[in-house]
Amino acid sequence: MAVDPKLDLPDITDIHLARARIQHQVKPTPVLSDPDLDDWAGCKLSLKCENFQRTGSFKFRGASNAIIRLDEDLDDGAPKQAVATHSSGNHGAALALAARISGREAHIVMPDDSVATKVAAVKRFGGTVHFCKPTHESREAGLATLVDQGMTAIHPYDRAEIIAGQGSCALELLGEKPGLDLLLAPVGGGGLISGCALAAQAQGVSVIGAEPEGAADTHASLEQGHRVDHWTPNTIADGLRAIVGERNFLLISKLVSQVVLVGEDEIRAAQAAAWRYLRMVVEPSSATVLAAVKRYPEVFSGHRVGAIISGGNVLLGDWCKTVDS
Amino acid sequence: MAVDPKLDLPDITDIHLARARIQHQVKPTPVLSDPDLDDWAGCKLSLKCENFQRTGSFKFRGASNAIIRLDEDLDDGAPKQAVATHSSGNHGAALALAARISGREAHIVMPDDSVATKVAAVKRFGGTVHFCKPTHESREAGLATLVDQGMTAIHPYDRAEIIAGQGSCALELLGEKPGLDLLLAPVGGGGLISGCALAAQAQGVSVIGAEPEGAADTHASLEQGHRVDHWTPNTIADGLRAIVGERNFLLISKLVSQVVLVGEDEIRAAQAAAWRYLRMVVEPSSATVLAAVKRYPEVFSGHRVGAIISGGNVLLGDWCKTVDS
Numbered sequence: 001m002a003v004d005p006k007l008d009l010p011d012i013t014d015i016h017l018a019r020a021r022i023q024h025q026v027k028p029t030p031v032l033s034d035p036d037l038d039d040w041a042g043c044k045l046s047l048k049c050e051n052f053q054r055t056g057s058f059k060f061r062g063a064s065n066a067i068i069r070l071d072e073d074l075d076d077g078a079p080k081q082a083v084a085t086h087s088s089g090n091h092g093a094a095l096a097l098a099a100r101i102s103g104r105e106a107h108i109v110m111p112d113d114s115v116a117t118k119v120a121a122v123k124r125f126g127g128t129v130h131f132c133k134p135t136h137e138s139r140e141a142g143l144a145t146l147v148d149q150g151m152t153a154i155h156p157y158d159r160a161e162i163i164a165g166q167g168s169c170a171l172e173l174l175g176e177k178p179g180l181d182l183l184l185a186p187v188g189g190g191g192l193i194s195g196c197a198l199a200a201q202a203q204g205v206s207v208i209g210a211e212p213e214g215a216a217d218t219h220a221s222l223e224q225g226h227r228v229d230h231w232t233p234n235t236i237a238d239g240l241r242a243i244v245g246e247r248n249f250l251l252i253s254k255l256v257s258q259v260v261l262v263g264e265d266e267i268r269a270a271q272a273a274a275w276r277y278l279r280m281v282v283e284p285s286s287a288t289v290l291a292a293v294k295r296y297p298e299v300f301s302g303h304r305v306g307a308i309i310s311g312g313n314v315l316l317g318d319w320c321k322t323v324d325s
Numbered sequence: 326m327a328v329d330p331k332l333d334l335p336d337i338t339d340i341h342l343a344r345a346r347i348q349h350q351v352k353p354t355p356v357l358s359d360p361d362l363d364d365w366a367g368c369k370l371s372l373k374c375e376n377f378q379r380t381g382s383f384k385f386r387g388a389s390n391a392i393i394r395l396d397e398d399l400d401d402g403a404p405k406q407a408v409a410t411h412s413s414g415n416h417g418a419a420l421a422l423a424a425r426i427s428g429r430e431a432h433i434v435m436p437d438d439s440v441a442t443k444v445a446a447v448k449r450f451g452g453t454v455h456f457c458k459p460t461h462e463s464r465e466a467g468l469a470t471l472v473d474q475g476m477t478a479i480h481p482y483d484r485a486e487i488i489a490g491q492g493s494c495a496l497e498l499l500g501e502k503p504g505l506d507l508l509l510a511p512v513g514g515g516g517l518i519s520g521c522a523l524a525a526q527a528q529g530v531s532v533i534g535a536e537p538e539g540a541a542d543t544h545a546s547l548e549q550g551h552r553v554d555h556w557t558p559n560t561i562a563d564g565l566r567a568i569v570g571e572r573n574f575l576l577i578s579k580l581v582s583q584v585v586l587v588g589e590d591e592i593r594a595a596q597a598a599a600w601r602y603l604r605m606v607v608e609p610s611s612a613t614v615l616a617a618v619k620r621y622p623e624v625f626s627g628h629r630v631g632a633i634i635s636g637g638n639v640l641l642g643d644w645c646k647t648v649d650s
Contacts, residue, residue: 030355032377052357056604279381279637281606312604316649324641 009247010160012202015167015195022064022165025101029053029169031176031306037277041293043300046180048173051282051312055125057239058169058192058310059094059156065165066154067098080104083154084146086132086139089118090239090311091156096127107151109142111135115238115315157191158245167195173306174203181303186288186310187211187218187259188240190248196308197255205306208299209252209259210292212237212267218244218252219259236264236318239285239311260299266291268322274309275323286310334572337527339489340520344496347389350426354378354494356501356631362602366618368625371505373498376607376637380450382564383494383517383635384419384481390490391479392423405429408479409471411457411464414443415564415636416481421452432476434467436460440563440640461568482516483570492520498631499528506628511613511635512536512543512584513565515573521633522580530631533624534577534584535617537562537592543569543577544584561589561643564610564636585624591616593647599634600648611635 032047050058067083074080082105085095092108099106106127110119111134122129132142147153155162169192170183183200185193187209197207211219214235221228227249233241244252252259262270270290274282282290289307293300357372375383392408399405407430410420417433424431431452435444436459447454457467472478480487494517495508508525510518512534522532536544539560546553552574558566569577577584587595595615599607607615614632618625 027357027359030357032355034352034379036379051604054359054361279376279606281604316645320641320645 007247007250008160009250010164010167010195010198012198014160014164015171015199018061018065018161018164019168019171021068022061022168025064026061026168027053028172031173032278032280034277037273040273040277041290041300042297043293043302044304045293046173046177046304046306047309048169048306049280049309050169051280051286051309055090055093055097055121056311056313057090057094058166058308059090060097061168062162062165062191063091063094063098063154066159066161067102067104069161070152071102082107082151084109084143084151085154085156086110086143087156088114088238090313092127093118093121093125095154096122096125100126107146109139109146111139117315118313121313155245157189157242158247160247162191163195163247163251165195166192167199169308170196170199173308174199174205177306179304180205180306182300182305183207184289184292184305184307185209186237186240186285186308187244187252188215188285189242190218190244190252192308192310193256194248194251197251201255207256208292209256210288211259211261212240212288213261213263215240216261218249219261221249222253222259235284237267237284237288239283240288260292260296262288262291262295266295270294271319272323280309281312281314281319282309283311283314286312332572332575333485334575335485335489335492335520335523337523339485340492340496340524343386343390343486343489344493346393347386347490347493350389351386351493352378353497356498357603357605359602362598365598365602366615366625367622368618368627369629370618371498371502371629371631372634373494373631374605374634375494376605376611376634380415380418380422380446381636381638382415382419383491383633384415385422386493387487387490387516388416388419388423388479391484391486392420392427392429394486395477396427407432407476409468409476410434410479410481411468412481413439413563413566415638417452418443418446418450420479421447421450425451432471434464434471436464442640443638446638480570482514482567483572485572487516488520488572488576490520491517492524494633495521495524498633499524499530502631504629505530505631507625507630508532509614509617509630509632510534511562511565511610511633512569512577513540513610514567515543515569515577517633517635518581519573519576522576526580532581533617534581535613536584536586537565537613538586538588540565541586543574544586546574547578547584560609562592562609562613564608565613585617585621587613587616587620591620595619596644597648605634606637606639606644607634608636608639611637
């Protein structure tokens with residue numbers, strides 16, 4: 001999935017258009033809060049719960065926007081091409097469902113060590129799984145083969161339509177909760193936070209990212225002033241292991257005020273807090289935002305913080321062990 | 326907890342007053358739905374998610390209403406008496422938190438086979454736990470001792486303020502989702518469904534109850550035309566093991582069109598569906614409503630059904646085993 005050198009970037013208009021384009025198939029997820037959670041966190045949290053989005057994560061927004069855009073660009077009577085991507089998890093399931101709704105085939109290249117439940121999810125939403133070796137090269141090669149067969153590749157985050165789709169959840173949050181001081185989102189490949197930052201900037205709300213210490217490529221990129229494109233991730237936050245994308249890093253550099261780092265134990269404690277105070281299952285990637293407000297009172301204390309809970313797709317055995325204490 | 330022979334019954338005005346009285350401390354829970362869940366269920370479901378209520382169940386509504394009413398009736402300068410109840414779970418935690426907010430002590434008599442998480446919850450919200458044997462007689466005796474010490478007993482369901490408080494969740498649901506054909510709620514002691522039925526009747530919406538086959542005392546009571554006051558429950562739906570209350574049965578007889586029965590395997594399948602389609606943890610008692618729409622297409626098929634998801638307090642090990650398939 002090489003990135004086009006022209007680097008088409010979305011703007012706030014694209015976010016509004018994406019929201020209108022996808023709203024018939026994307027769920028308006030709830031914004032939840034809890035006074036006991038606020039006591040724990042030391043700030044006033046409004047959680048945009050994309051864990052209740054279809055396919056269990058925000059990824060369905062971007063995938064829906066990308067596929068509907070393809071449909072809009074089709075000539076009359078032209079056949080709907082199959083779409084393809086490589087993904088170890090949420091983007092694959094999201095693309096499979098968005099394709100199914102459109103009447104397209106979806107082919108997902110997945111590492112052969114992928115979590116069984118995520119493979120099952122892709123299949124449940126109608127996607128065809130192609131296993132590959134768990135290396136970047138094998139994933140790219142598997143996808144290239146599918147593209148050679150005439151399929152359209154949909155990058156998980158480094159694509160304008162994907163970024164615009166993800167940003168729609170911040171539009172909903174900011175509309176429902178005016179007066180937020182800060183918007184906080186997890187940082188992996190950067191699709192979610194770059195879209196959210198476009199939405200927040202337009203309303204004068206500062207944006208902060210939360211990234212695991214074991215996958216701190218965006219934090220390092222900001223420190224070094226250029227995109228770090230090699231990093232060996234080591235974190236339980238499986239949704240945040242990707243390297244930040246080119247379009248994503250450009251937008252983050254311009255629009256995000258800082259990216260803060262959280263540790264693995266802090267992520268686990270935050271998953272437990274989400275269960276204890278909200279009776280909610282959040283995946284490790286989502287828990288980074290709760291870990292961040294807890295770790296950095298000098299940044300968040302006393303503020304009204306809107307935070308994106310990005311997904312709820314966990315390996316249940318691991319999750320139970322983490323929160324049941 | 327003998328019931329006063331006068332049997333003061335709440336009416337729709339009491340539900341509106343309760344809603345206004347408790348709204349500063351009760352959360353406005355979200356109403357969620359999902360197209361894939363609807364396909365599974367065969368009807369259009371709007372789920373009022375009281376599993377996200379404070380203390381993890383709707384019980385906090387009734388407990389808040391009862392305690393604030395006590396506070397309103399206090400003479401100037403009079404001390405706030407401790408409150409007491411017997412509960413195997415959710416009512417105990419709810420009373421503990423409502424009492425803590427009011428500045429009262431709460432003492433909860435709990436069977437010594439109560440779910441460990443529910444005991445921990447009562448303690449976390451500041452309640453004092455008194456264990457008893459898991460029999461009706463032992464629970465009553467334990468509570469009588471506390472009342473003799475000067476505490477005020479708050480019955481979990483057979484009390485006007487409790488019924489009125491629980492009904493507030495149906496008011497919220499009906500306000501947010503006008504045009505429902507049916508309202509569906511679990512039936513245990515009957516506090517939730519009798520309050521909801523008052524709210525629904527006022528808007529011309531039919532009410533149906535869901536009860537486990539292993540705790541079918543209300544179903545039997547309706548068939549026999551009088552309240553069955555002995556039943557040995559045998560169901561995983563721990564929140565529905567109570568015998569229907571006197572006030573509750575009077576209201577149910579008058580306002581509820583039918584109570585349908587569901588089996589244990591159907592309850593487990595419904596918990597799994599709630600996880601698969603909604604990424605939500607629902608306790609067995611709550612799953613009865615999903616089990617009901619699945620089992621009785623002749624009643625629910627094609628209808629717009631508002632259903633109360635009553636709570637999310639599960640024993641995690643059991644829940645994981647149930648849904649992880």
